[in-house]
Amino acid sequence: MKKAFTHCRIFTLDEQGTEYENGCIIVNDDTIEYIGEHHDAFVQACDEQIDWTGKWVMPGLVNSHVHIVMNILRGSAEDLSLHRWLNEKIWPLESKFTTEIAEVSALAAMIEMIKSGTTTFNDMYNPIGFDCLHLYETIKQVGLKGFFSYSLFSSTGSDRAEADTLAKARETAKHIQRDGSLISTMIAPHSPYACSTSLLRKSAELAAELGLRLHIHVSETEREVELIRSQYGLTPVQYLRELGFFQAPTIFAHGVVLDERDRDILLETETTIAHNPVSNLKLGSGIADITALTRLGVNVAIATDSVASNNNLDMFEELRIAALLQKGVRKNPELIPVDEILRMATHNGANGLGLSQTGMLKQGYAADFITIHPADKIHLTPFTHALSHLVYSASGKDVQDSVVNGKFVMRDKQLLTLDEEHISWELNRLFDHLQ
Amino acid sequence: MKKAFTHCRIFTLDEQGTEYENGCIIVNDDTIEYIGEHHDAFVQACDEQIDWTGKWVMPGLVNSHVHIVMNILRGSAEDLSLHRWLNEKIWPLESKFTTEIAEVSALAAMIEMIKSGTTTFNDMYNPIGFDCLHLYETIKQVGLKGFFSYSLFSSTGSDRAEADTLAKARETAKHIQRDGSLISTMIAPHSPYACSTSLLRKSAELAAELGLRLHIHVSETEREVELIRSQYGLTPVQYLRELGFFQAPTIFAHGVVLDERDRDILLETETTIAHNPVSNLKLGSGIADITALTRLGVNVAIATDSVASNNNLDMFEELRIAALLQKGVRKNPELIPVDEILRMATHNGANGLGLSQTGMLKQGYAADFITIHPADKIHLTPFTHALSHLVYSASGKDVQDSVVNGKFVMRDKQLLTLDEEHISWELNRLFDHLQ
Incomplete structure (x- = not known):
């Protein structure tokens, strides 16, 4: 199962700080098979194409404690x-x-x-x-x-x-x-x-x-x-x-x-x-x-x-x-x-954590990445210095998509594996028991 | 013109730290006429009633520089x-x-x-x-x-x-x-x-x-x-x-x-x-x-x-x-x-700034306040210690409504006086001229 995530601005966070303006990521199962500027033939050969026009993509964050x-x-x-x-x-x-x-x-x-x-x-x-x-x-x-x-x-x-x-x-x-x-x-x-x-x-x-x-x-x-x-x-x-x-x-x-x-x-x-x-x-x-x-x-x-x-x-x-x-x-x-x-x-x-092929977006690395869509976010405007915005202006609340091991866990802000409303309600109910 | 904002949890941030669980704010023009627990007669006498069930209300923030x-x-x-x-x-x-x-x-x-x-x-x-x-x-x-x-x-x-x-x-x-x-x-x-x-x-x-x-x-x-x-x-x-x-x-x-x-x-x-x-x-x-x-x-x-x-x-x-x-x-x-x-x-x-009757929610004070709706915000759950969440978990991106001098400038995340898409587009365009 190959997926192509296309037309996005990619911050690979690799050793050279490589960025792609009209980037594309081809994921094979849980691994990045291709990452770079858009490549039509590669994209056409995929089972699924996900258009990420306008989105910024970076590696998923690693919370180490x-x-x-x-x-x-x-x-x-x-x-x-x-x-x-x-x-x-x-x-x-x-x-x-x-x-x-x-x-x-x-x-x-x-x-x-x-x-x-x-x-x-x-x-x-x-x-x-x-x-x-x-x-x-x-x-x-x-x-x-x-x-x-x-x-x-x-x-x-x-x-x-x-x-x-x-x-x-x-x-x-x-x-x-x-x-x-x-x-x-x-x-x-x-x-x-x-x-x-x-x-x-x-x-x-x-x-x-x-x-x-x-x-x-x-x-x-x-x-x-x-x-x-x-x-x-x-x-x-x-x-x-x-x-x-x-x-x-x-x-x-x-x-x-x-x-x-x-x-x-x-x-x-x-x-x-x-x-x-x-x-x-x-x-x-x-x-x-x-x-x-x-x-x-x-x-x-x-x-x-x-x-x-x-x-x-x-x-x-x-x-x-x-x-x-x-x-x-x-x-x-x-x-x-x-x-x-x-x-x-x-x-x-x-x-x-011993995951040496995680945390950068490179060929052969884990397909763990997130997106931010800056279009309705005045706090990320102007868009040019986006890497700086990721550090000094963005917040977790800006994250739009999350892909882990090649699979969406959140897609356009919709959680795919968990029911937030239910968990939130339960957490409030159980909190009262603790008092 | 009198407005009632009803059924909300209010953090007045007054000297005593007064909070209201099922609170209500009656605004007359630009000023708070009543603030306290819900009062049916007061609400009924208003020209407009805005149901803020489930929302948290606090004074608007003052950016002093x-x-x-x-x-x-x-x-x-x-x-x-x-x-x-x-x-x-x-x-x-x-x-x-x-x-x-x-x-x-x-x-x-x-x-x-x-x-x-x-x-x-x-x-x-x-x-x-x-x-x-x-x-x-x-x-x-x-x-x-x-x-x-x-x-x-x-x-x-x-x-x-x-x-x-x-x-x-x-x-x-x-x-x-x-x-x-x-x-x-x-x-x-x-x-x-x-x-x-x-x-x-x-x-x-x-x-x-x-x-x-x-x-x-x-x-x-x-x-x-x-x-x-x-x-x-x-x-x-x-x-x-x-x-x-x-x-x-x-x-x-x-x-x-x-x-x-x-x-x-x-x-x-x-x-x-x-x-x-x-x-x-x-x-x-x-x-x-x-x-x-x-x-x-x-x-x-x-x-x-x-x-x-x-x-x-x-x-x-x-x-x-x-x-x-x-x-x-x-x-x-x-x-x-x-x-x-x-x-x-x-x-x-x-x-x-010389606005001595602003920045707290009290009778006679300026009707400047904002809301946060915690319902879909797991980072504000459990809800009990909300005042602490406002400091240590909330962000500006959580703000739902903003009322200044008794008038909405943002209502349920919709800006009422400015066109964000247009301004964002213009800012990006003009940025290129600066280089």
Whole structure:
């Protein structure tokens, strides 16, 4: 089954920043077979031709750190620091979660991601009170690409609880791995402060054993770094290295508080930093120095974190704020030009997730792309400097179409796999139960 | 003519943060006659009843510093510092402006403002190459409330040029003042660095003579502050005080680089700071310390600046980033709670413009309000914590209706006074002439 998407303006976001004015993408199943200026013979040979005249096309956005089950908590905990936010608000509310809440909440997040241009996400969550594999069965139907990982905690600290959580994480990971859907998985210990030394070590071993990546919150706040240093005499990054992390490729969410040695370790180990600028600002954690990281050569990706600390999943907003912050804080407007920040929110994210042929529009790459139709959008006018508009003027609400693995999940603003009205109604109903 | 807007959820943003669940607003001509829970008798007595079931209503946003004529320059000058941005890109492009460009560009900005929920704006611009009063005649038809001010420059530095620019500014201001439309005016010398001492002094005298406010860029960058200090031995704020500023109420755009004495002067003189967080970040100017200003009691308002340094006019985005920045930079998530930042973007702005009965929804206040319909917006779900969603999840693109002075300028997303398709087409056409 070959499809041709024709007559559009394409921003490939490849290494050369290639653009096509009257572009065309030929998709064979889930892969881009041809991308370039319009080619009549290629188009005529396709089974389906989709006329995208006037539309701008770019790779789908990659949200490298999110918690989709938390969508029901939007706005529930404002103006608090991370540790109070977790202990006083988020964890008590989460303890009331049911499988139904988890499912509706996750689907709401997926609707929000599709509508705002995300095609791949990287989730982790500790499934207290609900059936994790049941949730996996639901979300794999949606058509988004993603990683859904069982997050490990040392809640009681007993050996038995630890063995139990490891067994569940292993079972979940192996099931998802075997299943081979669009949703894959990682091993995801929550953080250096919420996991015992032993649980962290065993998590790293499990990842190596199953050939999976690790996904963990690291160096999010000064308080965390001080705590780990006072307990182990090391920064969180150095502590994790001691415990055998980095045998498997790793995604670190946050990395707000890093020293020079930490950054060198990240570079050597090819670790990806999932940068969550809005969540870090909102919880008062600070601003990650992604300028230092990218200058060194560390792979930096962009992420929203959950709506409980953001409070939305709009990657356009996130990437814009990421670029603005570096310019403003370092008082250097030349930092992080538009092509660089767009790459962080697409290919860098995909690369960190092990999807090296995703996040750019190139022959042989995954057919994951989105469109924006600028015609009725005065905030994207004049059209000439469109790449700049994608960073500084567009928002997720401008996204018109979303194609993942060659299939539409949204077409001209119509969701094809989810019922927004129903999910929204259910989310409101279930929210009342939580109170 | 009395209108009733009924069955809506109202966020008055008044001093007490009053909200109405099944609210109703009765508007008599341009003023709110009743606001509160639904009252059948009041509604029945109206000439027109508008059913706003399910909608959220809040005061229209007040953009306290903008340059509407610059909308054609969106994306034209990226990744440059303020001084290079002005000298190498913006000023050369502006020198090619014509009356037609100015008009289309300003109307594009007004469409963007209406669509994103701004009901009052504060503009200043130096009308090189076009007829300022012609432009005024055009924009006063739109139905937005605003201030349109002739910006004074010392370009050549000659006495004759100075007398000439003062005469034009006086003539423009007096015409607009006499005309008494929804568009009012101020006296607007560009900045301490772009005006001579004599021009600044005479501008302040002119404002006092005509009973108008002053609007000026002040203390935007460290470079500006160093320059003024090296020339006059004073900070820009102190320098302006020496020159007789503050006889009239004043709006200072930016205020990024202020010392303690500057802040005391702003407080004593009841000066308003128009805070432009995105523009300040994007040009690498830094982050204004609005926490220090608001703690002291200085009136802080929110503004977008022009699209050339933002690059959009979405006040929802601007207020969100303003709040996030203070939390993140000071590592204190309790700073600038949601009601406070919403007030900065509404009543504080209006107050700074001398519109003391605008920006809150109260009996006797201006009937300037906007709606958002959350029903098909998963990013505003669950609905309960709506005030928080207005700050952290909503965007200008969510705005459904806009009423200014009791009249619709947008109704269910339909613009009533402007033709977006035509203006967008013209803006693209004229952009090509600029190159």
